[in-house]
Amino acid sequence: MTQDRTPERGSDRYNAREAEPRWQKTWAERGIFRTRNDDPRPKFYVMEMFPYPSGRIHIGHGRNYVMGDVLARYKRMQGFNVLHPMGWDAFGLPAENAAIERGIHPKSWTYDNIAAMREQLQLLGLSLDWSREIATCDPSYYVEQQRIFLDFLDNGLAYRKESEVNWDPVDHTVLANEQVIDGRGWRSGAIVERRKLSQWFLRITDFAQELLDAIDTLDRWPEKVRLMQRNWIGRSEGLEVLFEFAKGFGPEAQKAVKVYTTRPDTLFGAAFVALSPDHPLTQALAAKSPALSAFVAECKRGGTSAEAIETQEKKGFDTGLKVVHPLDSSRTVPVYVANFVLMDYGTGAIFGCPAHDQRDLDFARKYHLPVVPVVLPPDTDPGAFRVEEIAYDGEGTLFNSGFLDGLTIDKAKETVARQLERFRVGDVPQGVRKVNFRLRDWGISRQRYWGCPIPIIHCDACGPVGVPREQLPVRLPDDVSFDKPGNPLDRATAWRDVPCPKCGKPARRETDTMDTFVDSSWYYLRYASDNVDRPLDKAAVAHWLPVDQYIGGIEHAILHLLYSRFFTRALKACGRVDVSEPFAGLFTQGMIVHETYKDQDGKWLYPEEVKLLGPGKAEKLSDGTPVTVSPPEKMSKSKRNVVAPEVVADTYGVDCARWFMLSDTPPERDSEWTQAGIEGAWRFVQRVWRLVGEAIELGAGPGAAKPETFGAVALGLRRASHGLVAAVAEDIERLRFNVGVAHVHEFANAFGSAVAAARAMKDGVPADLAYALTEAADMLVPVVAPMTPHLAEECWAALGHDGLVAEAPWPATEPDLLKQDTVTLPIQINGKKRDDIVVPRAATPAEVEAAVLALESVQRALDGRAPKRIIVVPQRIVNVVA
């Protein structure tokens, strides 16, 4: 294995193009990244969010894989049994679009893309266990997903209900919210209708409280993500209150309407009650009132987009009904239908307190309803307090509120709750405490072809029946056509029409498929099995989970991560796994951005079509015409500001790309890809190669005996070497790759100085320095191995080591070399640095003080006076207060 590649000094360049494929082949042949479940070493599970196989990757996609790879390789060297898998999030809409637009079958489009992207990923030299590769579109993967669905069904975690969707009447398809633009379908341009369909839901809300509480335990997640999840779950504590209709002002069918409020303290400020347009009472009233019916229709026309909602005016319709105030039977309050009241939150009805809620205030001003303030801000004169255009939602004490006057908001809430719990309407309490969540159950039905089939057969007699497990998987039929709008599965009669498993009568398969978020909610469990064709292996899952470090984009902060957290809990409830939290550590990496270039005709140009002339200046390579350079943006095919990994590999080698991606910018921030940057990385790679060459030439070589004593130069180098090992270990553990890179650079400078010193010695290199030079190279190479693995292998072999550095242990450090015998203390006078002093590390504060007072600079500053105070912070600093 060991080859003679001793670089000749100065003349020999490291040839990445030749070396990189060679080492990748060696790794693959030896299968060193294949992980065994029965390995006795402690486990470490690191994974990056798996990619959607969209076609080809650009270098921007590589960043998170490289970061995960550095950690995986480092942990292996630290003696862990590392699981570092890869797979494909392979179902989804783009494959169907390709089928519609280009006539390519989604399956072949997807698998072709997977093949191309797998090759590109392998080019990056990632230490992945490809034997556990999965593709979510493969029946071997989704068969288990169908079993899981049936388990959920059996355990009451999956159910069917009517739900509204965005329906495109031209394409005959359901649209996601983001596919609705200005109320029209993004492809057809048809006005989108809201249609009710019977769909499958997963009961994530059963776990709302647990999902919320457990966020507190995720101490290795970014605070930002934890906060986003808390907000998304959106717990609120409130009260459901029955408002009885006033005599002669109620509907016939019911005595009272139930509203939900988190501010029962403001009840005395109630000016109106408002119902959702979808409220059953509204529907009943609209049936008899054409005017109300028209108003409801108008409300439904509004778009669902954020902008549409934001700009939408508050509108109401006075039903003419009146309710009695729950705490003051002498008062009545009008009942409106209002466009801003949501049916699927709380009870679909609210009471409005205009003085303390901006939305209610806007509504009240429009319909000339009374605005009575009931919460008085601290230190405010009750006579002078007015609410005009801005509602007051701050702290204060109650007033204008009868028996609540003088209470704090919290006390008043409690008092009202107790009161209304005692009051009765008929035989039920008028008020009931209620916790509500913003989180809704997860609708997973998609009216699409390219997704996991829902294993259900609909029978007119038996209803929806689960496909018997021995008949799984329900495979997607290949023979479908995309020449007509709508879901091809609806027309695949040979596949669709089957007998009912229960009664045998003619029935039909469910033609909806699952949301692709289902596919990604459990794939990290699938990797745990070393045979992915069998059902989830509970023991393997228990062994590997939770994932120790998960790395991916911030765009998945809410849905994917919340769904995954739900899935582990739901599977646990079904007895399938024993883990609750899937990801112990989460890291969200930044994107790679690149300048964009446009020629004079406004056409986007690829970076390789452009010659850079200076900051912000460039010309077209082909004809020398000026090019407009715009600030860096996320790499995207449409703007052509992409760099292909193959091109980088060919010119500089992938180690350069890896090194550059890890350099300079903190990994959680966006990083700019530049020509100067990749060239800097190239210089560094060559520099390491040269330094190793110098160490081979000047050093003691492998197996040399360690000298008894070391001179100043050798000792200095040894301290630097051992310090490097310790520093970079910590940097990688903390995922601070940019700092790790800086530490390696710093060491390279020290190494270079020691080499120069060795060369300058007339009588040859002394044994102590020769030993230190070899040791320095033997430490530097494993330290850079996680980051530039190919270069490291080449150096490792050149240094005369037999095995692979990828399998070598992380270098051991000598504790004595990590601490200095003396320390340099900065000396401050009145907080300003005036001098330095070198003292023994163990010096007592009294000794330091004496030495400091003897300093000429201190004497000069004191000018004969005694110092007021001397602060000695051991091993840090001394401050003399004059």
Added chain:
RNA sequence: GCGGGCGUGGCGGAACUGGUAGACGCAGCGGACUCAAAAUCCGCCGUCCUCACGGAUAUGUCGGUUCGAGUCCGACCGCCCGCACCA
């Protein structure tokens, strides 16, 4: 509107729990080597004053706590991100 984060040289950024601000890299400038260039190596590189020694000043702005503040507290300015009729 609500919530969160961030402001450090020409640029990316470093600075452990309050203890030498600007590590390291990029760009720039000067030098060595070379017929010349590339590569490489050495030196300089926040701002202002000074030939220099040295000094002053400096982490968005203003104030506070402290022997000492980039770091802690308060107010303000600017930028970025998330959520958004959730009662």
